[in-house]
Amino acid sequence: MTTFKLAAAMSALLVLTGVGTADATQSATIVGLGSDTTETLFDSFAADYHRDPVVTYWATGSPTVTLKAGCAPIARPNGSSPGIRALATRQTAANGSPCIDFARSVAPRSPGAPADSVFYPIANDGLDWAANKVTNAPPTLTLRQVADILECDVTTWDQVGGTSHDTIQPYLPETGPGLANLLHIIAGIDHIGPCVGVSQQDDGTTPQVKDNPNALAFYSIGKYIGQAVYGIADVHGSLRLGNMDGAPPTVFNPGTGRVEVNYGQVPGVQGIPASFRIPEWLVVRKGADGTVPVSLRKFVSWVCGSPFARWDIQNHGFLVSPDCGVAS
16 A cells, blocks of 8 residues: 555544544543644544554534543634634643643744743644635735735735636635734734635635635645645645745655645745745643643654654645744
8 A cells, every 4th residue: 555545544544433532532641622734643643652642633523522531511622723722721620630731723822822832833834825626816826915815905806817807705714813923924914804704724615615716715735735635534625726926835856755845845946935834833831830741742752753753744745844842
């Protein structure tokens, strides 16, 4: 079986066996939730990490989740900001352990993060815009055009290089502080305009986006590769990633034999703009003694040092980060 097919098979097995269900949490000592972007990657981490049981909840599913034995159900956090809010307001289980140990986040630290939180980069990724195969969007957009669309300063395709006078329908997964801060960092966006709708992140099959020639969605490039190339929990539908400032979002790297997020690692191929190259984060909180709990430090160390974790990262479409585990 090829590496790509094995990765897809492992992902399917994780879904079929119910990783992240309430039954699994009864023995869980490390529980995480939050962004959908790295949820399948963390499923693979959980399967490969054997020091402590790990359970990670997907962003979508049942309306509520019971995280550990003795913890009251909570509304399922769908996204980076909801995940970090859940981490900030976490309960304590009967045995004294926290009900949530970490959050997955595509966004860096924002003003809403807990003061005692620690952000660990665990993989490199990129953010890109996406449109359906049949679309009124042009093949490339500039950083300024992306900002103008999300601030609603331009509203029709002919204003950004297209030929149609139809109205652009941009969608974001949420409008929380984490995403707003990320968009400000990568594209200089000062506010998200009223023309922007909400649709599930990294999903081309939602009613708002599916087969809509005027839809403009935003996608993790790594997650897109994981779905479209490796077949892992694939819901990209007919969405295609667009070029950013003329640069293709993905590139085949002959050195690794993989389709990768395009950081300019292949000579002669322009990489995506530096500001759209982003880390994926694992967010934890310090304990009462002012340090990150030992179990979480060991987990982060394994994620950043194990060849199995490196394999997981690459086979889910992401890039291994030289800064993995460097706390901020």
